[in-house]
Amino acid sequence: MSKARLEAFSDGVFAVAITLLVLEIAVPGEHGDLAHEVADLWPSFAGYLVSFATIGIIWVNHHTMVHQFTRLDRATLFLNLNLLLWVVLIPWSTALIAEHLRDTDADEHFAAAIYAANFFVMGVSFFALWSHAGRAGLMDVEPRMMQQLIRRNAVGEGAYVVAIAVAWVSAEAALVICGLVAVYYIHPGPLRL
Amino acid sequence: MSKARLEAFSDGVFAVAITLLVLEIAVPGEHGDLAHEVADLWPSFAGYLVSFATIGIIWVNHHTMVHQFTRLDRATLFLNLNLLLWVVLIPWSTALIAEHLRDTDADEHFAAAIYAANFFVMGVSFFALWSHAGRAGLMDVEPRMMQQLIRRNAVGEGAYVVAIAVAWVSAEAALVICGLVAVYYIHPGPLRL
Amino acid sequence: MSKARLEAFSDGVFAVAITLLVLEIAVPGEHGDLAHEVADLWPSFAGYLVSFATIGIIWVNHHTMVHQFTRLDRATLFLNLNLLLWVVLIPWSTALIAEHLRDTDADEHFAAAIYAANFFVMGVSFFALWSHAGRAGLMDVEPRMMQQLIRRNAVGEGAYVVAIAVAWVSAEAALVICGLVAVYYIHPGPLRL
Amino acid sequence: MSKARLEAFSDGVFAVAITLLVLEIAVPGEHGDLAHEVADLWPSFAGYLVSFATIGIIWVNHHTMVHQFTRLDRATLFLNLNLLLWVVLIPWSTALIAEHLRDTDADEHFAAAIYAANFFVMGVSFFALWSHAGRAGLMDVEPRMMQQLIRRNAVGEGAYVVAIAVAWVSAEAALVICGLVAVYYIHPGPLRL
Numbered sequence: 001m002s003k004a005r006l007e008a009f010s011d012g013v014f015a016v017a018i019t020l021l022v023l024e025i026a027v028p029g030e031h032g033d034l035a036h037e038v039a040d041l042w043p044s045f046a047g048y049l050v051s052f053a054t055i056g057i058i059w060v061n062h063h064t065m066v067h068q069f070t071r072l073d074r075a076t077l078f079l080n081l082n083l084l085l086w087v088v089l090i091p092w093s094t095a096l097i098a099e100h101l102r103d104t105d106a107d108e109h110f111a112a113a114i115y116a117a118n119f120f121v122m123g124v125s126f127f128a129l130w131s132h133a134g135r136a137g138l139m140d141v142e143p144r145m146m147q148q149l150i151r152r153n154a155v156g157e158g159a160y161v162v163a164i165a166v167a168w169v170s171a172e173a174a175l176v177i178c179g180l181v182a183v184y185y186i187h188p189g190p191l192r193l
Numbered sequence: 194m195s196k197a198r199l200e201a202f203s204d205g206v207f208a209v210a211i212t213l214l215v216l217e218i219a220v221p222g223e224h225g226d227l228a229h230e231v232a233d234l235w236p237s238f239a240g241y242l243v244s245f246a247t248i249g250i251i252w253v254n255h256h257t258m259v260h261q262f263t264r265l266d267r268a269t270l271f272l273n274l275n276l277l278l279w280v281v282l283i284p285w286s287t288a289l290i291a292e293h294l295r296d297t298d299a300d301e302h303f304a305a306a307i308y309a310a311n312f313f314v315m316g317v318s319f320f321a322l323w324s325h326a327g328r329a330g331l332m333d334v335e336p337r338m339m340q341q342l343i344r345r346n347a348v349g350e351g352a353y354v355v356a357i358a359v360a361w362v363s364a365e366a367a368l369v370i371c372g373l374v375a376v377y378y379i380h381p382g383p384l385r386l
Numbered sequence: 387m388s389k390a391r392l393e394a395f396s397d398g399v400f401a402v403a404i405t406l407l408v409l410e411i412a413v414p415g416e417h418g419d420l421a422h423e424v425a426d427l428w429p430s431f432a433g434y435l436v437s438f439a440t441i442g443i444i445w446v447n448h449h450t451m452v453h454q455f456t457r458l459d460r461a462t463l464f465l466n467l468n469l470l471l472w473v474v475l476i477p478w479s480t481a482l483i484a485e486h487l488r489d490t491d492a493d494e495h496f497a498a499a500i501y502a503a504n505f506f507v508m509g510v511s512f513f514a515l516w517s518h519a520g521r522a523g524l525m526d527v528e529p530r531m532m533q534q535l536i537r538r539n540a541v542g543e544g545a546y547v548v549a550i551a552v553a554w555v556s557a558e559a560a561l562v563i564c565g566l567v568a569v570y571y572i573h574p575g576p577l578r579l
Numbered sequence: 580m581s582k583a584r585l586e587a588f589s590d591g592v593f594a595v596a597i598t599l600l601v602l603e604i605a606v607p608g609e610h611g612d613l614a615h616e617v618a619d620l621w622p623s624f625a626g627y628l629v630s631f632a633t634i635g636i637i638w639v640n641h642h643t644m645v646h647q648f649t650r651l652d653r654a655t656l657f658l659n660l661n662l663l664l665w666v667v668l669i670p671w672s673t674a675l676i677a678e679h680l681r682d683t684d685a686d687e688h689f690a691a692a693i694y695a696a697n698f699f700v701m702g703v704s705f706f707a708l709w710s711h712a713g714r715a716g717l718m719d720v721e722p723r724m725m726q727q728l729i730r731r732n733a734v735g736e737g738a739y740v741v742a743i744a745v746a747w748v749s750a751e752a753a754l755v756i757c758g759l760v761a762v763y764y765i766h767p768g769p770l771r772l
Contacts, residue, residue, distance in 0.1 A: 005586060005642055007198060012594025015205025016402075019213060020598060022281050027288040034293060034300035038307065052281070056274040060267075063198055074639075078765060081635040088601050088631070095606040100613060107613035114617065186271060200391060208398025209595075212406060215474050220481040227486060227493035231500065245474070249467040253460075256391055379464060393584060401591025405599060408667050413674040420679060420686035424693065438667070442660040446653075449584055572657060 006080060007066055013084045014059045017091060021048050021055075024095040043101035047115075050175060051094040053182035054119060055087060058126065061185065065130055068139040076138065079129040086122035093118040101171055112171035116163035119178055123160060127153045156181050199273060200259055206277045207252045210284060214241050214248075217288040236294035240308075243368060244287040246375035247312060248280060251319065254378065258323055261332040269331065272322040279315035286311040294364055305364035309356035312371055316353060320346045349374050389452055392466060396452075399470045400445045403477060407434050407441075410481040429487035433501075436561055437480040439568035440505060441473060444512065447571065451516055454525040462524065465515040472508035479504040487557055498557035502549035505564055509546060513539045542567050585659060586645055592663045593638045596670060600627050600634075603674040622680035626694075629754060630673040632761035633698060634666060637705065640764065644709055647718040655717060658708040665701035672697040680750055691750035695742035698757055702739060706732045735760050 025044040028037035062083075069076075093115045100111035130153070133139050134146055141149070159181045167174035218237040221230035255276075262269075286308045293304035323346070326332050327339055334342070352374045360367035411430040414423035448469075455462075479501045486497035516539070519525050520532055527535070545567045553560035604623040607616035641662075648655075672694045679690035709732070712718050713725055720728070738760045746753035 005590065008201065008587065009590045009594055009638060011198065011202045012205055012398075012591055013598055015202055016209050016595050016598035017601075018277070019206055019209035019281050020601070022210075022213070022285050023216075023602075025282075025285050027285065027292055029292065030296060030300070034303045038289075038303075048282075049278070052278050053274070056271075056277075059202060060270050060274075074765075077639050078635075081632070081639075084597070084635075085628070085631050088598050089604075089627075092601050092604045092606065096617075099606055099608065103609060107609070110613045110617075186267075201394065204391065204395045205398055208395055209402050211470070212399055212402035212474050215403075215406070215478050216409075218475075218478045220478065220485055222485065223489060223493070227496045231482075231496075241475075242471070245471050246467070249464075249470075252395060253463050253467075379460075394587065397584065397588045398591055401588055402595050404663070405592055405595035405667050408596075408599070408671050409602075411668075411671045413671065413678055415678065416682060416686070420689045424675075424689075434668075435664070438664050439660070442657075442663075445588060446656050446660075572653075 003066055003069060003072065006072065006077065007063070010062060010066075010080060010084065011059070013088060014055060014062070017088050018052055018055045018059075020091045021051050021094060024048065024091060024098055044098040046175060047094040047098040047101070050179040050182065051090050053179065055090060057182050057185045058087065058122070061126070065133070065139075068141055069133060070140055071138055073136060073138065075132055075136070076129065079125070079132055083122065083125040083129055086118060086125050089118055090122070097171070097175065101175070108171040109168045112167035112174040113164050116160050116167055116174050116178055119181070120157060120160035120164065123153065123157050127157070156185065159184070196259055196262055196265065199265065199270065200256070203255060203259075203273060203277065204252070206281060207248060207255070210281050211245055211248045211252075213284045214244050214287060217241065217284060217291055237291040239368060240287040240291040240294070243372040243375065244283050246372065248283060250375050250378045251280065251315070254319070258326070258332075261334055262326060263333055264331055266329060266331065268325055268329070269322065272318070272325055276315065276318040276322055279311060279318050282311055283315070290364070290368065294368070301364040302361045305360035305367040306357050309353050309360055309367050309371055312374070313350060313353035313357065316346065316350050320350070349378065352377070389455055389458065392458065392463065393449070393452055396448060396466060396470065397445070399474060400441060400448070403474050404438055404441045404445075406477045407437050407480060410434065410477060410484055430484040432561060433480040433484040433487070436565040436568065437476050439565065441476060443568050443571045444473065444508070447512070451519070451525075454527055455519060456526055457524055459522060459524065461518055461522070462515065465511070465518055469508065469511040469515055472504060472511050475504055476508070483557070483561065487561070494557040495554045498553035498560040499550050502546050502553055502560050502564055505567070506543060506546035506550065509539065509543050513543070542571065545570070582645055582648055582651060585651060585656065586642070589641060589645075589659060589663065590638070592667060593634060593641070596667050597631055597634045597638075599670045600630050600673060603627065603670060603677055623677040625754060626673040626677040626680070629758040629761065630669050632758065634669060636761050636764045637666065637701070640705070644712070644718075647720055648712060649719055650717055652715060652717065654711055654715070655708065658704070658711055662701065662704040662708055665697060665704050668697055669701070676750070676754065680754070687750040688747045691746035691753040692743050695739050695746055695753050695757055698760070699736060699739035699743060702732065702736050706736070735764065738763070 025041060025048060028034060028041070097111045097115040100107045102108070103111075127150075130149065134141060159177055163174040163177040163181075166177060218234060218241060221227060221234070290304045290308040293300045295301070296304075320343075323342065327334060352370055356367040356370040356374075359370060411427060411434060414420060414427070483497045483501040486493045488494070489497075513536075516535065520527060545563055549560040549563040549567075552563060604620060604627060607613060607620070676690045676694040679686045681687070682690075706729075709728065713720060738756055742753040742756040742760075745756060
C-alpha cells in the first residue's frame, strides 16, 4: 500500500471525526432566554475546543510521522487502524464530558476520567505505531532523535495519566490538563515539519 | 508538510461541514399538512443556502490562497486549524438561527447575531492565516495586490460587523447581509483563479 | 484551481452525502416484534437504494465530465457548488419520502413530488455545468457528441418531470421512476469511461 | 476513470462510514449512576469494535485489490458502488444489534442475524467485484493465486453464514464469529501488501 492511500484514508477519518464534534453542541429550543441557554453550553464549547485541538495536533503529528516512513508493512496498517479506532471515539467521550461537566455528583468525575482515558489510549496507540515503525526499520530516524520522541511522548502520556487522577477531584481541571497537552504538542519537537 | 496534505485535510473538513448542513433541516412527521410544514421550514432552507454558499466560497478562496504558497511553516498549520475550528461551527450556528428565526422575542436577534459573529470570526481567522503567510514570506504576492486583498477582506469583515449590529433590529436582514457577502466574494478579486 | 482539487472536494461531498443516507433509516427500539418493524422500514430501504444509486451515478458522470475539461474557469466552480447544493439536499428529501411513503393522505404525494423535484433540479444543475463548459470552450467535445449528451440529459430530466406529475397519483410509482432513471444512466452514453 | 479517483471516492465512503459508527454509541444523560450506565453500553462498544475492524479490513483489502487492477471498466464502477452500498449500511446494522443485544426475546436473535447478513452480502459484493475483474482481465493475477483468493473468500463467507445460523441460538456468539472473521483477514493471504 502506498503512503498516499494510508494518508488519504487517515485524513478522511481525522476530517470526519473533527467535524462530527460539532454535533455534540446542542441547539437550544424555544423555551427560555437563549443568551442564557447558549452560555450554559460552555462545557460543550470547552470540550469542542480541547478535542478539536487534540485531533488537529494528532493529524499534524501523524503527517510528520508518516513523512518519515520509507516503506510500510501490514502491521503498520493495523496499528494505524487501532489509532483511528480511538480517534473516532473522541466525539463520544467529548459529548460525555460536555453532558456531565456541571453535574454535582460522581458522574462529573467519571465522565472526565473517561475523556482523559480516551486521549491516553489514543496517545499510547500513536506511540505503538511509531515504536513499531522504528523497530521494523520502516523509517530513517536517528537513535538520539528517537529518544527525544519517546521522552516527548512520555510527557503527553504522563499528563493524561495525571488528568485521569485529577478528574476524581475536579473534572474541569482534568479538561484543562488535556487542553494543555494540546498546547504542548504545538511545538514540533525534534522532528521539524 | 506538503501543501497536498494540507489541502486534502482542509478539503475533507470543508466537504464534511458543508454536507452536515443538511442535518439541520428537520424532517416533518405525520402531524398536519406536510406542504404547510415544509413551507414553514423556510428559515432552515435560507440558512442552508447562505451557509452552503459561504463555506463554498471560503473553500474556493482557501484554494486560491494555498495556491500562492511557496512553502509552509508550522504556524500556518495551526492558523489553518483555527480557521477550520470556526468553519466546523457553522452547522451549529446555522441550526441556531434556523430554529429561532421566527421567534418573536429577543432570541431571534441573539441567534442572528451569533450566526453573523461566527462568520466574522471565520473571516478574521482566514485573514490571520493570509496575513501570517504574507509576513513570513511564505508566498509570492506583490505589495499592491496584498493591499487590495486586505481592502477586500475589510469589506467582508465590515459587512459581518454590520450584520451583527443589524441582527438586533432584524434577524432576517442580518441573514440577507451574510448572503450578500457570499455573493460579493464570488468575484475573484485581484488574485485570478 | 486544478481539476484535482475540484475533484477532491466534490468527491468528498459526494462521499459524505451518500454515506449520510444511512442516518435516515430508523433503528427500531424495544417495543414490539423487531422483524415486523424492520420490514415496515421498507420505504426507508427503497429510498436509500434509489438515492444511493442516483448519487453514485452522478458521481460517475461527474468524473466523466471533469475528465473532458481542458481548463476551468471561476463560473465552473460556482456551477459545481450549485450542483453540490442539490446533491447534499438528497439525504433530506430521501428522509422525507421515506417518512411519508405510507401515509394515506396528500402528504405521501407531496413528499414524493419534492423527492423527484430534488433530482430534477440536480439534473438541471448538472446540465448547466456541462452546458457552460461547452459554451466557454472548457472541454473538447465534438458537436455531434454534445447533441447526444443533451438528448440523453433531456431523457433523464423528462423522466423526473413525469415522476413529479405521477407523484400526485402514486408516490411509489414516482420512486420507481426515479430508480429507473438511475438504471438508465448506468449506460455510459456517447462519452466512454 | 482513473484508479486514483475510484480510490479517492471509495476511501471517502469508507472513512465516513467507519466514523459514523461512533454516533451509534449513546451518551447517557443525568439519570442514575454514570459508571453503571456506561458499562451497560457494552453491546455498543462491542459492535463498534467488530464493525470498525471489519470496515478497516475491507478498506485494506480493497486497496490490495485495486492495486492489482491494470485498467477499469464501467461494470467495475457499479460493482464498487454495490459494495459501498452494503458498507454504508453497516452503521445501521451495528446500531440495530447494539440496541437489541440484551433483549431477552427473539429480537436479539433477529438483530444479530441481520448484522451478520449485512457482512455476508458485503463479502459477496466484494467477491463479485474481484471475480468480475478477474474474468474481464482487468488485473494480473496468476490462476493459482486466484484460487487461493477464492478459497480465502469462501472461508469468510462461510463463517458469516455460520454466524447467521448461530444468531438464532446466541446473538453474542454471532457477534464473536463476525469479529473472528476480521481477525482472520488480518493475515494478508496470497496477495502481499
